[in-house]
Amino acid sequence: MDIQEEIQALRRELEQANYEYYVQDNPSMSDYDYDHKLRRLEELEGEHPELITPDSPTQRVGGKPLESFTQVVHKVPLESLQDVFDYDELRQFDQRVKGVVPNAVYDVEPKVDGLSVALEYENGLFVRGATRGDGQVGEDVTENLRTVKSIPLRIPDAPSQLIVRGEVYMPKKVFHALNEERERRGEALFANPRNAAAGSLRQLDPKVAASRKLDIAVFNVQWAEGETFRTHLETLDYLKSKNFKVIPHYSAATIEEAVDRVAAIGEGREEFPFDIDGAVIKVNDLAQRETLGSTAKFPRWAAAYKYPPEVKPSKVVDIVIQVGRTGVLTPKAVLEPVRLAGTTVTNATLHNQDFIAEKDVRIGDTVLVRKAGEIIPEILSVVGEKRPEGTVPYVFPTVCPVCGAPVERDEDGAHIRCTGAECPAQLLRNLAHFASRDAMDIEGLGIAVVENLVNAGLVKTPGDLYFLKAEDVEPLERMGKKSAQNLIAAIERSKEQDLSRLLYAFGIRQVGQKAGKILAARFRTLDAIQSAALEELTAVDDIGAITAQSILDWFASPQSQHLIARLKEAGVNMTAAEQGSDQRFAGMTFVLTGSLERFTRDQASALIEERGGKSVSSVSKKTTYVVAGEAAGSKLRKAQELGIPVLTEEEFQNLLA
Known part of the structure; x- marks a missing residue:
């Protein structure tokens, strides 16, 4: 069988497997065989791109990003x-x-x-x-x-x-x-x-x-x-x-x-x-x-x-607080069981403190319940005439019911959050964020591995990652000796990450990648940031009063102090890298648009920032250059309208060199 015949045969088999699996719901090919055949097809098409056709199963994974949709x-x-x-x-x-x-x-x-x-x-x-x-x-x-x-x-x-x-x-x-x-x-x-x-x-x-x-x-x-x-x-x-x-x-x-x-x-x-x-x-x-x-x-x-929405009465037995993985405290009404849209409902979300206050929901109330969008149970109203004597308005907790840390209201007033850096309810999310590519970049520590570590009781805070041993990790599901060694090596390498990444990894509210870089460049050490007063923080470009207060509150938390101590004990770097001597882009602002062939967006942004420049997402009169790749759209048009210099990828590379 020649290459073209093999490609055509693989396509027929894979499309038949797709039809059986996704249309007939009766697969005859195992997942393993499907993945093996798809990988083989990808290899052949990679070696012979002239044989790729629009109907190939390999074209289902998605192509290059679009700038916009056209009308039909x-x-x-x-x-x-x-x-x-x-x-x-x-x-x-x-x-x-x-x-x-x-x-x-x-x-x-x-x-x-x-x-x-x-x-x-x-x-x-x-x-x-x-x-x-x-x-x-x-x-x-x-x-x-x-x-x-x-x-x-x-x-x-x-x-x-x-x-x-x-x-x-x-x-x-x-x-x-x-x-x-x-x-x-x-x-x-x-x-x-x-x-x-x-x-x-x-x-x-x-x-x-x-x-x-x-x-x-x-x-x-x-x-x-x-x-x-x-x-x-x-x-x-x-x-x-x-x-x-x-x-x-x-x-x-x-x-x-x-x-x-x-x-x-x-x-x-x-x-x-x-x-x-x-x-x-x-x-x-x-x-x-x-x-x-x-x-x-x-x-x-x-x-x-x-279909009319099905609405039925039920009684509020209790109001409990759940702490989500982002730290948001969400109240939930525990209801007497009621049948709605084909299922038995025993609880309904109360959304937030304002929702409870607006509808004046109290323990003991009779309420009208329906399923929003036939999926999520919600309370429509309180049946006032059925309210028992002696009920009192519900009071939201002032501390996290999971870890005891103080709670604070979002600046937009929508949610109340736990401020604990080591809150168990937020552990999965905090660990996944800490290890993510833009934070400490711990390769191999995805959400599935994080869940295994937490479920095994091996990690209770991000600081515990640095005290893991390969023999602790090896018995976990889908691990094995080599994977465990690779993970421990990746954790060890992350100790050398720059201070800016560590600041972002902490998950301090309002402190993203950009703010982390600004703070690291200005204060140089974690100790200096920790001891900075409010006035010192707000004096830094792009650090406003709300962000500065979030930083102060985070460092003041006993859980944050424990995490920092744990990381210091492990030898995690807490200083900023020395600024490079090449500052040719100092004071310049770049916007990247379209698909670049020689760099990813992150790589191009990093090269700009290493040379003292800024990479931003929107074009304005203050933009120095727009770097336009393939299929550049609205940002390129705006740059042309404003008369901002536009660089091709090759011109950008020459500027770097």
Whole structure:
């Protein structure tokens, strides 16, 4: 078998495996075999880039970041549906339909709560995907849609042009895992799977979209050159034969059968892998649809039934405080069990102190509860007339219930946080941040290893990392002798990191990478920063009063002092590196835009800063140079408008040399 034949064979096997796994949910190839074959294909395509094609499974990982999305005019408009909110309105819809086509029958489908898209194929090859937008014009998100493994990149026996419509969604289990990971990293949580899917599909970096494991349910043929269909069910069978993942659907001969189907979908909503916000009722016969036509806004042959949010009363048994991995104190109402949207609810978030005060929620109150977005239980209101005598307003704690450190309110007033540098509740997040690439850069110490170390009781503060031994780590899951030795060596190397990285690793509020570098350059030692007064800190460029106070408060904490002592005992460097003699960029500000071939953004920024310059993210009149790589966009245009010098990557390299 020659190289080209092997590549084609691997592609067929991998695409079949994708279809079985992501569409049929019935895989026949093991993960190990899949990974081995994909790696082999990547090797062959790397050696022969001229043989790479757009439909290769290797193209699903995401390409270069985009500067922006371009607009797409839909060949066939992506219409929205008229909403109905009770069964009587459904029956009225049926009367209007039967008044025109008396023998109409229906198809009923769950209404996926995601993002509607159109997928375009030319001669069987996926060439473009666009969001619905306003129905007439959407955004080109082709590169992100390539990463959705249930979307076929090539379809068999295809017409010259095929356009299909589907709903991109984030599976519920993926949504929960993503939010858990974001919580570990201290990032804002997604409110619901729809927001997560929409945010993922509109990422300018397709690699981010690829990591989000989006899925799709296809539900309509928009255009099929040379194909004829009699019914909607025929189009769904056709889509299934082309390897699309088709929406679940049910036939209904009468409106009463349709109502029963809608009710059944609602009762079984927990069984679907995706969130639903209703059910769609469509006339099955396509000729009858043509007869019925559309209004200025909606087709007359379909309606979207929206499930009413289920609201039930329950009693607040207790209010407890949970400390998240970012230190935020979140109150939770413990409820008497109540059945909502198919599951038993025993607690509901109270968000923050202001929410409790606004609604005046007290222990013993009867409250009305619903599931926000059918996912998260929330309290709507207190039933005042059922409040027992003797209840008192809830008082928020002034110290962390986990570690006893003082708590403080965010400057924006939204959250109250624990200030403890060694708080056990924040340990996973603090350790992962401490070891991250921009902080102490401990290679091999990712979140999974951090969890293993914490679960084994080997590490209780970041300082404990420096007292680990290889024989302590070796027995852990997925470790072994060599991995343990490598990890200990990486921890040992991190002792020599610059003071600026250590400051960032501490996770002091308001002190990011930039502030860490500024403080290290000004004070030179950790002891000098620790003994600095408020006036000394605020006198430093870019260090404001809020940041200065955060620094003072952090160093004053007994937990912080213990951590510093532990790190000193381990021999961790606490001084700034000597400033390089090459300060040619002193006073200059650079903006990097587009894709650079010879440097990563971080590498280019580091080279600028090593020579005394600043690397910032936005273009202004104060910008000295803009370095423009491939596919530079709005920043380049703004630089040209302001008359700021623009450097190619080669010119930038010459400037460095």
